[in-house]
Amino acid sequence: MLKMSSLPVLYNAWFCPFAQRAWIALLEKGVEFEYVEQDPYNKTPEWLAVNPRGLVPAIVHNGKSVYESSVCIEYVDEAWKTDRRLLPSDVCQRAFVRIWSNFVASKIEVHYYRLLMKRDRAEREGAKDGIVNGIQTIFGELDEKLGPFFGGQTLNKIDIMLFPFAYRFQVVLPYYREFTLPKEGTDFERYYRWYGACLERNSIKKTLPDNTKLIQSYLRYTDDSVKSEVADAVRKGTTY
Numbered sequence: 061m062l063k064m065s066s067l068p069v070l071y072n073a074w075f076c077p078f079a080q081r082a083w084i085a086l087l088e089k090g091v092e093f094e095y096v097e098q099d100p101y102n103k104t105p106e107w108l109a110v111n112p113r114g115l116v117p118a119i120v121h122n123g124k125s126v127y128e129s130s131v132c133i134e135y136v137d138e139a140w141k142t143d144r145r146l147l148p149s150d151v152c153q154r155a156f157v158r159i160w161s162n163f164v165a166s167k168i169e170v171h172y173y174r175l176l177m178k179r180d181r182a183e184r185e186g187a188k189d190g191i192v193n194g195i196q197t198i199f200g201e202l203d204e205k206l207g208p209f210f211g212g213q214t215l216n217k218i219d220i221m222l223f224p225f226a227y228r229f230q231v232v233l234p235y236y237r238e239f240t241l242p243k244e245g246t247d248f249e250r251y252y253r254w255y256g257a258c259l260e261r262n263s264i265k266k267t268l269p270d271n272t273k274l275i276q277s278y279l280r281y282t283d284d285s286v287k288s289e290v291a292d293a294v295r296k297g298t299t300y
């Protein structure tokens with residue numbers, strides 16, 4: 061059942077990188093909202109009424125549901141029209157932000173799940189290369205003259221799409237896969253400066269999980285026991 065609240069309601073799961081995006085977007089915009097911790101794997105009728113796909117994040121606002129993390133970020137930006145924009149007002153710059161936000165979703169994050177789930181050595185090496193190449197490519201696009209973020213002095217949609225996975229690259233992958241991103245080279249120096257600046261941002265700080273619990277939550281990906289849409293897509297080699 062949709063929760064009737066005068067405030068927008070964020071259905072979130074503390075461990076979820078997709079939900080973290082919607083959470084950061086709401087905090088960045090300074091929106092007052094109600095936080096509901098939701099177990100997305102328990103597909104009760106009440107939960108499916110909020111999001112028929114049964115995935116976090118979902119935002120319920122004015123009695124209507126919005127879901128899919130990328131859509132949630134844009135919704136938050138458009139529904140609360142403040143000066144603090146997550147997408148630029150210039151149509152061409154907005155297209156640029158969408159292109160690179162899609163790049164995060166299609167060319168970077170998927171390798172995180174592949175690296176955790178695949179047993180085959182060559183597939184794991186391919187996933188590591190996918191992360192390294194993806195980070196290198198996207199940081200080749202960062203204009204550091206404007207600021208530490210893709211959004212300049214403040215976060216935009218690209219920063220919000222990427223950060224939750226960048227955090228897991230730093231915290232989860234060294235633990236399970238002894239994987240760390242290279243430190244050297246212009247693009248990686250930019251990456252680490254960006255990452256440090258993100259960690260200083262209040263909207264991001266408020267969403268950071270406990271690292272021990274976060275690592276533990278990914279054990280089921282590494283032993284292939286996880287039952288989730290994303291995991292099924294990685295097993296089948298399809299998109300999610």
Ligand SMILES: N[C@@H](CCC(=O)N[C@@H](CS)C(=O)NCC(=O)O)C(=O)O
Binds near residue numbers: 073
């Ligand atoms: N494409 C979705 C993915 C969301 C997603 O997969 N969330 C996970 C938690 S991290 C979930 O709700 N899983 C429940 C399930 O797969 O049944 C988005 O960007 O919002």
